[in-house]
Amino acid sequence: MNTANQEQELCIACGLCCDGSLFEFTPTRLEEQDGFEPAEVGLFKLNDGGFAISQPCCHLHNKCCEIYQAVRPAICGKYKCKLLKNFLRDEITFSAALELIETTLTQRDDIREKLELDVEKRGLNLSDLFKAWTELQTQESQQTARISELSLEYLALQLHLARNFKK
Numbered sequence: 001m002n003t004a005n006q007e008q009e010l011c012i013a014c015g016l017c018c019d020g021s022l023f024e025f026t027p028t029r030l031e032e033q034d035g036f037e038p039a040e041v042g043l044f045k046l047n048d049g050g051f052a053i054s055q056p057c058c059h060l061h062n063k064c065c066e067i068y069q070a071v072r073p074a075i076c077g078k079y080k081c082k083l084l085k086n087f088l089r090d091e092i093t094f095s096a097a098l099e100l101i102e103t104t105l106t107q108r109d110d111i112r113e114k115l116e117l118d119v120e121k122r123g124l125n126l127s128d129l130f131k132a133w134t135e136l137q138t139q140e141s142q143q144t145a146r147i148s149e150l151s152l153e154y155l156a157l158q159l160h161l162a163r164n165f166k167k
Contacts, residue, residue: 020125
């Protein structure tokens, strides 16, 4: 039987939902941002009139939320990724879920490191980092094989995230 502690342990081991790997932004309500400067949290208005916080979340440090017990947006407390849902339904064991998280983080870190070799700006979510890298490669007409290889690695990671973590 799965425990609440195991659920928390998986989330703390992961952090993909807050670090900009799964999402470019987190929808929120304006009133949930009381006490925070809009620029501090990367708050911006969506085309539909709603609000969102840019990813990676500025309150995420070492895969832990600094405002977990305080004033985090409601969506943060409600969100459960696909992997966590599968774990809660006993469709994946705790150890297999941890292993999948570790493999995913390693793959993500490897791709991020390669992208950051060329892109000087830090703190971008993975999608924006890939876009910046792609634009730079296009402008500079870099080696086609390297562009193709890293583009395929990035797309493979996106597929892996969609299959295992996104709702």
